[in-house]
Structure formats: C-alpha cells, structure tokens
Amino acid sequence: MQNSTSYIDLEFDQQHVWHPYTSTIIPLPCYPVESAQGVYLKLEDGRELIDGMSSWWSAIHGYNHPALNQAAKSQLDKMSHVMFGGITHQPAVELCRKLVALTPAPLQHVFLADSGSVAVEVALKMALQYWHAKGQRRPKFLTVRHGYHGDTFAAMSVTDPDNSMHSLYKGFLPEHIFAESAECGFYDEWCEDDITDFRNNLIAYRNELAAVIIEPVVQGAGGMRIYHPTYLTRIRQLCDEYDVLLIADEIATGFGRTGKMFACEHANISPDIMCVGKALTGGYMTLSATLTTKHVADTVCSGEAACFMHGPTFMGNPLACAVANASLELLMQGDWQQQVHNIERQLAETLPEIGKLNKVKAVRWLGAIGVVELHETVNMAEIQKSFVDKGVWIRPFGKLIYIMPPFIIKPQELSCLTLAILQILQ
Numbered sequence: 001m002q003n004s005t006s007y008i009d010l011e012f013d014q015q016h017v018w019h020p021y022t023s024t025i026i027p028l029p030c031y032p033v034e035s036a037q038g039v040y041l042k043l044e045d046g047r048e049l050i051d052g053m054s055s056w057w058s059a060i061h062g063y064n065h066p067a068l069n070q071a072a073k074s075q076l077d078k079m080s081h082v083m084f085g086g087i088t089h090q091p092a093v094e095l096c097r098k099l100v101a102l103t104p105a106p107l108q109h110v111f112l113a114d115s116g117s118v119a120v121e122v123a124l125k126m127a128l129q130y131w132h133a134k135g136q137r138r139p140k141f142l143t144v145r146h147g148y149h150g151d152t153f154a155a156m157s158v159t160d161p162d163n164s165m166h167s168l169y170k171g172f173l174p175e176h177i178f179a180e181s182a183e184c185g186f187y188d189e190w191c192e193d194d195i196t197d198f199r200n201n202l203i204a205y206r207n208e209l210a211a212v213i214i215e216p217v218v219q220g221a222g223g224m225r226i227y228h229p230t231y232l233t234r235i236r237q238l239c240d241e242y243d244v245l246l247i248a249d250e251i252a253t254g255f256g257r258t259g260k261m262f263a264c265e266h267a268n269i270s271p272d273i274m275c276v277g278k279a280l281t282g283g284y285m286t287l288s289a290t291l292t293t294k295h296v297a298d299t300v301c302s303g304e305a306a307c308f309m310h311g312p313t314f315m316g317n318p319l320a321c322a323v324a325n326a327s328l329e330l331l332m333q334g335d336w337q338q339q340v341h342n343i344e345r346q347l348a349e350t351l352p353e354i355g356k357l358n359k360v361k362a363v364r365w366l367g368a369i370g371v372v373e374l375h376e377t378v379n380m381a382e383i384q385k386s387f388v389d390k391g392v393w394i395r396p397f398g399k400l401i402y403i404m405p406p407f408i409i410k411p412q413e414l415s416c417l418t419l420a421i422l423q424i425l426q
C-alpha cells in the first residue's frame with residue numbers, strides 16, 4: 001500500500017506502532033486514512049470507502065459532522081479541560097441532565113469515566129461497595145458466555161473466558177461465574193428452557209453474588225449474538241427475586257443502535273447500574289458513563305469509605321462532554337428512529353439472500369446491526385483487501401462479518417455494503 005505520494009510512514013507504523021490485537025512479528029496491513037466525511041473514509045490514495053463499522057459502533061451521525069465540530073470548537077475556546085474534583089462545569093452538568101432524562105427513570109446518579117472498560121470497572125466497583133456497605137461479603141459476579149465487557153482486568157474477568165484467554169492470566173484474574181448464553185434468537189419463539197442454566201447458577205451462588213452483568217439483547221464483540229428479550233426480562237425477575245444487583249452494559253447497544261434508545265427497552269426493564277460509552281460522543285472522543293439508582297448510590301456512600309472510591313484524572317472532560325451534548329441533541333431530534341428502522345428493514349430484505357450461501361452458517365440483524373456468521377474463520381488480510389477493493393470498510397473477526405453503519409447511511413450505500421459481502425462470499 002505504500003506509494004510515492006504517501007506521507008503516512010507505513011513502514012514505521014509496521015515496525016513501531018501497535019494496533020489493536022495485532023502481532024509485531026506478523027503485522028497485518030493497515031490502510032492509511034486521510035480524512036472522513038459523512039459515511040465515507042477517504043484513503044490517502046484518494047479512494048473513498050463506505051464505512052460499515054461506525055468506527056466500532058461509535059460514529060452514529062457520520063464523520064466530520066458540522067454540529068459536532070462546532071460543539072468541539074466552541075468548547076475549545078472556553079477550556080478543554082479542568083479537574084473535576086471540587087470543580088464543576090456546564091458541559092458536564094448538561095450531559096448528566098440529558099443522560100438522566102434519556103435512561104430508565106430509576107437511574108439518577110451519573111459517574112463520568114474515560115472509556116467503556118473503565119465504565120465497566122466503575123460499575124463492578126459500585127456493586128462491590130454496595131454490598132460491603134450492607135455488611136455482606138459478595139465477591140463474585142455472574143455473567144453469560146460470549147459476552148464482552150472490555151480489556152481491563154475486571155472487565156476482562158467477566159468477558160467470555162475463551163475469547164479473552166483467561167488461561168493466560170490464571171492466578172491473577174478473578175474467577176467469576178459464567179452461565180450459558182441465550183440460544184433463543186431475537187425473532188424466535190421464546191423457550192423457557194433457555195434461562196435454566198442462568199437460573200441454576202444464580203440460585204447456587206446467590207449469597208456470593210454482588211451483581212449480574214450482561215449486554216442487553218445484543219452480545220457484541222464476544223460473538224455478535226442477538227438474543228430474545230425475554231431472556232433479559234427473566235434475568236431482571238431473578239435478580240429481584242434473589243436480591244442481586246443487575247448491571248446492563250449498554251456500551252455497544254446504547255443510543256439507538258438496536259432500534260430503541262437503549263436495548264433494555266426491548267425487555268421493558270431497568271437495571272440497577274448501566275454503562276454507556278462508544279456512541280456517547282458520536283464517535284469523536286473517548287467518554288463513558290456509569291449510571292445508578294439513588295438507592296445504590298446512597299448505600300455505597302453510607303459504607304466505610306463514605307464515598308465512591310474512584311476519580312480519573314480526565315473525569316468529566318469538558319471537550320468530550322460538549323461533543324456528547326451535541327450528539328445527544330442530534331439524537332433527541334428523533335430522526336434516528338426512522339433511519340435505524342429503514343436500515344433494519346433493508347437488512348431484513350438482503351441478509352437472507354446472503355444466508356443461502358454455502359459458506360454461511362447464519363445471518364441475523366436488529367436495528368442498524370447486520371451479522372453474517374460463517375462456518376470457517378476468515379483470512380483477515382485477504383478479505384479486508386477484497387472489501388477495500390470494492391470500496392467498503394468492513395472489518396470481520398473470526399467467523400463473523402458484521403456491519404453497524406452510521407445511522408445516516410443511504411439505502412444505495414447500504415446496498416453497496418451488503419452486495420460487497422455477497423460477492424466476496426460467492
């Protein structure tokens with residue numbers, strides 16, 4: 001890919017720059033992006049790719065959005081950052097007001113954090129401090145297989161043990177409880193048996209469990225599984241029945257991606273603690289939040305520490321909050337609902353065609369998420385190049401080819417994404 005006009009030094013990149021989940025011995029090729037606009041990523045050589053990934057779920061309004069740009073520029077001229085200890089500011093207060101309004105009613109307290117993984121760490125710490133304050137020893141978490149909650153240690157400890165290679169970190173990583181994940185798909189008929197293993201584990205470990213943590217309705221990076229909302233309804237009921245907190249990790253699913261503002265709404269449930277991130281700033285900056293109820297927050301603060309024991313340096317970064325406010329304002333205008341609905345309808349029309357191919361094990365979709373699961377693991381470097389040659393940016397992993405485009409994608413652009421998948425698999 002290196003060419004004479006290239007000013008991004010790809011050789012240096014290969015020799016010195018570590019990319020996500022890559023090897024220094026056999027580096028995979030990287031594509032130099034020069035700029036991005038709307039749903040297009042512009043490569044340095046001038047080629048434009050239709051983005052099927054929203055930069056990992058986040059760029060829901062597309063790139064280089066005038067309202068988001070303006071929010072960042074205006075805030076930059078006031079202050080890009082001040083510490084959050086003992087200081088507050090309008091961008092953070094406004095953002096927390098919006099988050100409290102948008103999320104289920106019982107969630108009233110907002111903790112701003114740096115990234116999705118940190119929001120999960122914060123959620124787990126809240127649950128542990130909650131039980132500590134109540135004088136109970138509850139050191140375990142219950143989750144399900146095929147989950148993904150981030151790459152830091154506590155987040156990794158509740159991520160699928162095989163995908164996150166728990167064996168590598170044995171002795172260091174806390175060991176939690178994994179129940180079988182839902183088998184019943186979103187559009188299948190609900191089968192009550194699906195919750196049996198989860199229920200058995202919850203009952204068996206109930207006196208040790210601080211919380212259940214789960215990705216509502218869509219399991220993202222752990223397998224792109226889209227499961228029946230009743231599975232989530234049952235989890236809420238069981239947590240209530242056996243007095244265990246429920247943490248909903250909405251980092252991938254939040255802000256309209258599944259066709260609801262939050263995926264919990266598919267099951268009409270409210271968690272005790274909720275994590276949001278990824279699309280929070282419309283893909284501009286890293287920012288996340290953990291929300292909880294007044295009951296949990298006040299219990300945490302009634303304990304031995306008399307406060308919640310966390311406070312990152314860049315907490316409540318004004319620049320990130322300002323962009324998040326602009327992104328949420330765009331969402332609150334409401335166009336996303338029709339946009340996501342249209343994407344879902346188009347995926348429902350086109351994916352079954354792809355599902356007929358021999359190489360394909362299954363296809364599934366929900367909202368602005370489309371998934372093609374193959375029988376065999378893809379050759380990443382090869383398939384990535386084929387997609388780029390077809391003018392689309394789709395990044396598969398393992399046996400999964402999946403798309404979650406910006407909500408503003410046009411029908412003919414979405415067709416290019418699904419057609420590229422169809423042609424490459426043919």
Ligand SMILES: *Cc1c(COP(=O)(O)O)cnc(C)c1O
Nearest residue numbers: 115116117148149150220251252
């Ligand atoms: C991406 C993701 C995380 C981790 O977020 P980072 O910002 O990458 O740390 C956690 N949970 C879920 C469900 C995610 O999709």
